[in-house]
Amino acid sequence: MTHQVKIRFIAVILAFMSSTFFAEDLPGIDEDVPPPPVVSQLSAKTDGGDVLLAWEPVAGITGTSIILRSDRPVTAANYLSVQRIAELPYTQTSYRDTPETPGPWYYAVLSVDENGTNYDFFLPASNSMLVPVLAESKAPELPVTISGFDTVTRNDAVIATWNSSRSGKNLVVYRSTRPFTGTDSLVSAILVATIPDDGTPFVDYPVPGVPCYYAVIDEPSLRSGSPVFVPGENTNRIPVEISAQFSRIQRGVVPPLRSMPLPWLNPGNQPRRQALTFSKKTERLVANIVSLSRKTVHTERVPYVFTMDLNTGSGGESLALRTILEKTFFPGNWDEAVEELQKFLAIRRTPETAARARFYIGEARYFTGKYPEALLEFLLAQDRYYNQSKEWIQYTLDKMVEID
Numbered sequence: 547m548t549h550q551v552k553i554r555f556i557a558v559i560l561a562f563m564s565s566t567f568f569a570e571d572l573p574g575i576d577e578d579v580p581p582p583p584v585v586s587q588l589s590a591k592t593d594g595g596d597v598l599l600a601w602e603p604v605a606g607i608t609g610t611s612i613i614l615r616s617d618r619p620v621t622a623a624n625y626l627s628v629q630r631i632a633e634l635p636y637t638q639t640s641y642r643d644t645p646e647t648p649g650p651w652y653y654a655v656l657s658v659d660e661n662g663t664n665y666d667f668f669l670p671a672s673n674s675m676l677v678p679v680l681a682e683s684k685a686p687e688l689p690v691t692i693s694g695f696d697t698v699t700r701n702d703a704v705i706a707t708w709n710s711s712r713s714g715k716n717l718v719v720y721r722s723t724r725p726f727t728g729t730d731s732l733v734s735a736i737l738v739a740t741i742p743d744d745g746t747p748f749v750d751y752p753v754p755g756v757p758c759y760y761a762v763i764d765e766p767s768l769r770s771g772s773p774v775f776v777p778g779e780n781t782n783r784i785p786v787e788i789s790a791q792f793s794r795i796q797r798g799v800v801p802p803l804r805s806m807p808l809p810w811l812n813p814g815n816q817p818r819r820q821a822l823t824f825s826k827k828t829e830r831l832v833a834n835i836v837s838l839s840r841k842t843v844h845t846e847r848v849p850y851v852f853t854m855d856l857n858t859g860s861g862g863e864s865l866a867l868r869t870i871l872e873k874t875f876f877p878g879n880w881d882e883a884v885e886e887l888q889k890f891l892a893i894r895r896t897p898e899t900a901a902r903a904r905f906y907i908g909e910a911r912y913f914t915g916k917y918p919e920a921l922l923e924f925l926l927a928q929d930r931y932y933n934q935s936k937e938w939i940q941y942t943l944d945k946m947v948e949i950d
Contacts, residue, residue, distance in 0.1 A: 583607055583665040584673040585639075585655045592681050597643045597651065601673065603636060604657050607665070610634060612656040613641055620654035620674050622666045628654075650678030690715050690743070690764035692780035697760055702792040706748045706760050708780065716765045717743045718894060721752060723785075726761040726775040732892035735761070740894070754792040757785035768894055847941060849875070849909050850934060852902055863899050866890065871906065880910040901930035908938060917946045 585601040592598070599613065614620050616628035632641055636657075645651055654674040657665045668674035691711040698705050706719070720726070722735035738750055738760075752758050761781040763773045777783040824832070855868050870890055874883035887907050891900060908923030921942045928935040 582667055582669065582672070583659075584657050584667050584669060585611065586672045588653065588655055588671070588673050588675060590653055590675060590679045592679060593642075595644060595648070595681050597645065597653070597679055597681050598640070599643065599653055599655075600640045601655055603639055607657050607659050608636055609657070609659040609662070611636055611638065612658060613643070614654040614656060615643065615645065616652050616654075617650070619652050619676055621668050625654065625656065625666060625668065645681055648681045650680045652676075652678050689767045690717070692717075692762050692764070695760075695762060695778060695780050695782060697782045697786040699786060699788055702751055702754060702788055704750045704752060704758070704760070704786050704788065706750070706762070708762055710743050713743050713745060715743050717741055717762050718765060718768055719748055719750075720761045720763075721750065722759050722761075723756060725759050725777070725785075726781040728775065729773060729892075731761075731775065732773075733889050735892070737891075737894065740765070752788060754788040755790035757787045759785050765894065847912070849878075849913070850905075850938070851875075852905075852931075852934075855902065863895055867899060867903060875906055875910065878913070880914045883907075883910045898930055901927040905931060905935060905938075908935075908942075912938065912942055912945070915945075917942050917949070921946070 583604055583606065585604050588599065588601040590597055590599050603611075611634045612630055613632040613634065614625060614628050615631050616624070618624070620628055631643060634641060643653075652675050654668055657673070659665070670676045692708050694707075694709040696707050698707075710717070718740050719738045720732065720735040721738050722731060724731065724734060726732075726735070739748070741748060748762075750760070759782055761775055763775075763780060767773045775781045851871065854864065855871060867890060870883070870886045873879075874886050884907055887903050887910075891903050895903070904923045905927040908920045908927065911917070911920035911923060921939060924935045924939045924942065928939070
């Protein structure tokens with residue numbers, strides 16, 4: 547029945563666009579064809595940076611209404627490629643949209659029945675707009691201003707405090723053995739934590755005996771690629787250092803359950819069993835089997851690359867990571883790959899992408915014989931990619947045992 551309605555409705559449109567004479571040659575067509583299965587009287591008005599949409603519902607359609615937005619008029623030819631911003635129940639006849647940019651924007655409402663059929667008819671002034679709407683530009687959000695940065699030591703901990711112009715924003719804390727002067731300083735720095743700014747001092751436990759600098763910056767400034775570091779404002783002027791005496795203190799070590807094993811108990815007075823011995827011939831056979839089992843076959847390892855980093859269809863930070871791999875990792879330029887991947891990680895990345903970058907650094911360290919550094923990188927990637935990291939951790943441990 548739906549297909550028939552569409553065909554008959556197209557006939558109505560053709561009749562409407564034709565001459566009066568042609569309309570008279572189709573008697574009774576308006577009486578037989580039901581009203582178009584689309585919403586009507588679509589209107590839009592601005593409210594600051596928002597756009598308020600309203601329309602009249604379509605009779606007989608009990609599915610959903612899909613709100614479409616585009617920078618050009620929405621038609622049956624292009625509606626599949628425009629942005630779908632919301633899917634509403636058919637009973638809802640208004641919607642507030644907050645576009646990312648002022649526009650101009652064209653809107654349309656696509657009706658979908660309970661069976662999932664799209665009624666892809668777009669009539670101007672009915673369910674589609676021919677005149678765009680322009681929302682007001684939003685004032686750009688000002689970056690968080692950090693001031694009064696200070697660090698103090700307490701036993702084996704460093705406590706950092708600061709003042710911020712707005713609370714509740716996410717801040718990124720870095721630590722380095724060098725002063726923070728610009729974006730290049732993040733290459734050799736360690737991302738310690740990302741925290742919500744709730745006014746609570748930040749506590750860190752660095753390696754004792756190593757002078758450290760700290761810096762705090764808000765996430766938008768970091769994403770912009772041009773963070774600013776001002777000593778005394780968002781980074782410390784003088785390095786802070788935990789006394790080397792705390793290097794002998796192991797934090798969080800669980801004490802043993804008992805200092806020595808329990809004595810052998812025999813409450814039932816059971817007789818002791820005699821130790822079993824094998825013949826000399828059997829002992830030699832067992833020794834040969836054990837010696838053969840200790841001989842391991844060493845195979846040449848091949849660098850592993852995740853499938854998503856071989857797919858050329860992705861973009862964003864995945865594209866940046868794949869570009870680094872193509873230029874340095876795939877040709878086997880391991881030292882250059884480590885350097886470029888560390889620069890890549892200087893900017894905050896998604897956990898999955900950061901874990902893959904750590905994994906590739908671990909492989910590059912492995913192939914240059916820096917097995918302790920490789921082991922650390924694989925351990926950092928293990929939370930996100932457990933199976934792959936576990937396999938390479940075992941490879942690395944085997945190499946470390948061979949060297950020892």
